[in-house]
Amino acid sequence: MDLLEYQGKQLFARHGVPVPAGRPAASVDEAVTAADSVGYPCVVKAQVQIGGRGKLGGIKLAATRDEARAHAAAILGMDIRGLRVHEVWIEEASEIEAEYYASIVFDRSARAPLILFSTKGGVDIEQVAEEDPDAIASLHVDPLLGYQQFHGRRLAFEAGIDADLVRPLTALLGKLYDAFVGEDAMLIEVNPLIVTPERELRALDAKVTLDGNALFRHPDNAALRDPSAEDPQEQMAKERGLTYVKLDGDIGILGNGAGLVMSTLDVVAQAGGRPANFLDAGGGSKADAIVAAVEVILSDEKVRAVLFNIFGGITRCDEVAKGLIEAFERVQPQVPFVVRLDGTNDEEGRRLLSDAQLPGLEVEATMLGAAERVVELAAATPALDTR
Amino acid sequence: MSILVDRETRVCVSGITGREGTFHALNNKRYGTEVVSGVTPGKGGQSVDGIPVFNTFRQAVGETDANTAMVFVPARFAADSIVEAADAGIRTIVAITEGIPAHDELRMSAHLRGLGDVRLIGPNCPGVLSPGKANVGIIPAAFFSEGNVGVVSRSGTLTYQIGNELAQRGFGNSSIVGIGGDPVPGSSFIDVLALFEGDPETELVVMSGEIGGSAEEEAAEFIADDVSKPVVAYIAGFTAPPGKTMGHAGAIVSGSKGTARAKAEALEAVGVRVGRTPTEVSEIVVETLAA
Numbered sequence A: 001m002d003l004l005e006y007q008g009k010q011l012f013a014r015h016g017v018p019v020p021a022g023r024p025a026a027s028v029d030e031a032v033t034a035a036d037s038v039g040y041p042c043v044v045k046a047q048v049q050i051g052g053r054g055k056l057g058g059i060k061l062a063a064t065r066d067e068a069r070a071h072a073a074a075i076l077g078m079d080i081r082g083l084r085v086h087e088v089w090i091e092e093a094s095e096i097e098a099e100y101y102a103s104i105v106f107d108r109s110a111r112a113p114l115i116l117f118s119t120k121g122g123v124d125i126e127q128v129a130e131e132d133p134d135a136i137a138s139l140h141v142d143p144l145l146g147y148q149q150f151h152g153r154r155l156a157f158e159a160g161i162d163a164d165l166v167r168p169l170t171a172l173l174g175k176l177y178d179a180f181v182g183e184d185a186m187l188i189e190v191n192p193l194i195v196t197p198e199r200e201l202r203a204l205d206a207k208v209t210l211d212g213n214a215l216f217r218h219p220d221n222a223a224l225r226d227p228s229a230e231d232p233q234e235q236m237a238k239e240r241g242l243t244y245v246k247l248d249g250d251i252g253i254l255g256n257g258a259g260l261v262m263s264t265l266d267v268v269a270q271a272g273g274r275p276a277n278f279l280d281a282g283g284g285s286k287a288d289a290i291v292a293a294v295e296v297i298l299s300d301e302k303v304r305a306v307l308f309n310i311f312g313g314i315t316r317c318d319e320v321a322k323g324l325i326e327a328f329e330r331v332q333p334q335v336p337f338v339v340r341l342d343g344t345n346d347e348e349g350r351r352l353l354s355d356a357q358l359p360g361l362e363v364e365a366t367m368l369g370a371a372e373r374v375v376e377l378a379a380a381t382p383a384l385d386t387r
Numbered sequence B: 001m002s003i004l005v006d007r008e009t010r011v012c013v014s015g016i017t018g019r020e021g022t023f024h025a026l027n028n029k030r031y032g033t034e035v036v037s038g039v040t041p042g043k044g045g046q047s048v049d050g051i052p053v054f055n056t057f058r059q060a061v062g063e064t065d066a067n068t069a070m071v072f073v074p075a076r077f078a079a080d081s082i083v084e085a086a087d088a089g090i091r092t093i094v095a096i097t098e099g100i101p102a103h104d105e106l107r108m109s110a111h112l113r114g115l116g117d118v119r120l121i122g123p124n125c126p127g128v129l130s131p132g133k134a135n136v137g138i139i140p141a142a143f144f145s146e147g148n149v150g151v152v153s154r155s156g157t158l159t160y161q162i163g164n165e166l167a168q169r170g171f172g173n174s175s176i177v178g179i180g181g182d183p184v185p186g187s188s189f190i191d192v193l194a195l196f197e198g199d200p201e202t203e204l205v206v207m208s209g210e211i212g213g214s215a216e217e218e219a220a221e222f223i224a225d226d227v228s229k230p231v232v233a234y235i236a237g238f239t240a241p242p243g244k245t246m247g248h249a250g251a252i253v254s255g256s257k258g259t260a261r262a263k264a265e266a267l268e269a270v271g272v273r274v275g276r277t278p279t280e281v282s283e284i285v286v287e288t289l290a291a
Helices: A005-014 A028-038 A065-075 A125-131 A149-159 A163-182 A212-217 A232-239 A258-270 A287-298 A317-331 A346-356 A367-380 B019-031 B057-064 B075-087 B102-115 B156-168 B189-197 B215-226 B248-254 B260-269 B278-290
Strands: A022-025 A042-046 A059-062 A088-092 A098-107 A112-118 A136-140 A185-195 A201-203 A207-210 A243-246 A251-255 A277-280 A305-312 A337-343 A361-363 B010-014 B034-039 B051-054 B068-071 B092-095 B119-121 B127-130 B134-137 B146-153 B173-178 B204-210 B231-236 B273-275
Touching: A005 A022, A005 A088, A005 A163, A005 A207, A022 A028, A028 A042, A028 A065, A028 A088, A042 A065, A059 A065, A065 A088, A098 A125, A098 A163, A112 A125, A112 A149, A112 A163, A112 B102, A125 A136, A136 A149, A149 A163, A163 A185, A163 A201, A207 A212, A212 B102, A232 A243, A232 A287, A251 A258, A251 A287, A251 A367, A258 A277, A258 A305, A258 A367, A258 B156, A258 B204, A258 B231, A277 A287, A287 A305, A287 A317, A305 A317, A305 A346, A305 A367, A305 B156, A317 A337, A317 A346, A337 A346, A337 A367, A337 B156, A346 A361, A367 B278, B010 B019, B010 B057, B010 B075, B019 B034, B019 B068, B019 B134, B034 B057, B051 B057, B057 B075, B068 B075, B068 B134, B075 B092, B075 B102, B146 B156, B146 B189, B146 B278, B156 B173, B156 B204, B156 B231, B156 B278, B173 B189, B189 B204, B189 B215, B204 B215, B204 B278, B215 B231, B215 B260, B231 B260, B231 B278, B260 B273, B273 B278
Parallel strands: A251 A277, A251 A305, A305 A337, A337 A361, B010 B034, B010 B068, B034 B051, B068 B092, B092 B119, B146 B173, B146 B204, B204 B231, B231 B273
Antiparallel strands: A022 A088, A042 A059, A042 A088, A098 A112, A098 A185, A112 A136, A185 A201, A185 A207, A243 A277, B127 B134, B127 B173
16 A cells, blocks of 8 residues: 555654654645645645656745645645545655665565665665666665664765765664564665755655554554545455556456466466556455446446456355355346356356356357457447447 | 376365366266365364265364365465464475565565475466376366476466366376476476476476566576476467556566567577477477487
């Protein structure tokens, strides 16, 4: 789960990471009140989960109350690359002497957290990694030992920061690590981490990704979801416990297991079709989940045909079939369905489907055959939104 | 021969009294796997269809000589159960549970590596099947027969798909291993490829990867240096949209963009043939073994 900048900064502040003072606001009046309390000059920052907000007009400096009002009015409701701005963060303006970069990520191959630090902050770190890889210092932390002071010193000296900042940086990285572990984060990125003229370090931005699997330990964080970041169908799917990603095409896809669904998208594309979505009904899909999945897929009006590709392990094909039958009763789909069922209880599942004689539903024996058939059917069926 | 699980395997199922735990423990037992005990704290003394249940792994191992653990307990308790199994002396642990917090996995994995000789498969995986010998996990065994093709995969259902395509062409499997798709996998492609390389029954290995991370690229290097047997690969996610799951910093760690194309190219560069569909993978396997 990705946090908005201000949510990340509030999380940092709880762990003692220095951040500029600020307040969130969801309306122009709230923004003016926030600006008055923060003081002038202040910065009005659009809260959307997308990089490059500043260049797109989502970050403005306000020297006066009138300016704060005008900027908040312009930014709230603005569309930044398809995301509507519902909130702004009003923050005291910071003077910047230097811009650094710091992050902590999960390194899958090392099976350990990796801390990255660079004095080349404020720019796209991937570009730094490509052009000047030596400018990024990095090290792994033993998860059983945790962060040690020497980690900070090593990063500081290897990145070549000024001597007076070594201690403050070492302390700050320790606090970031505390936040990384304490909040069950998958990623913490501070870019830029600034040096002020008073020689203090401050997190001027915050990118935090939390582990959705650990939210049960953090009820406050669980409440921070940003609905504006989600497509309506994706939101609907999430509320029903399904993993759904919307794509551009017209063939609705459902499968069980992320790998099989990805493979299904690839095979449909190779057969000449264009998938409308990725939908993983997950392991052990029960009938209810299947009904919800059909509703989510058909809520996309571009869909002309739907492919179910199930290979049951923990998922039982008879449960999937029951879900489909129930979904057809409730939703009465107007587009053709192609279904392929293999694995646990597959014969029972196919028998249930054939007994139910669902209108417009065909069963195919293989994944490739099912993909080819659904592409044919989609080409012959007008989309829901063009009827 | 086979890898990880065979006729010597004696399984203790953690979470055996839960719905999924019971269903799959009995499924594995029906297949002929020695499912000797289960663990559910507080339910010691009960039995599940004749399989004795214990309160702790230490008791279960002491009473039933279990040498393999299969973990089905809910995500928030699973890491604890895995380290308990290791503490009781079990050295092969298959963790099916999905959704374990990543930081729990991190600490657990560091601890298990410190023990040195514990092999963890998963979490969030379908388990290991050695056809004709033992099934530890949720792989639908009826689709597979004994043979000489090893399969290792990050995705469960895709493993079944590929295994099934091979079976339809008359090929059986030495072992089928799902390593799972979690941030901190207990075993990597490399760990499992090394086992298949040392298994006399395995003549060819099918490796099925997917987008994200750099495990496939690392496996490619390992194959170039340390695997003499032919490897055929599949990568899922050529049409997946970029940037949906990966943060910027993650892309730096992996040293590549984690795309299906980059992975396929890394594998092809070391002579591994990459099928573009599961069906094509099975065709390449047939060609390679016939040659």
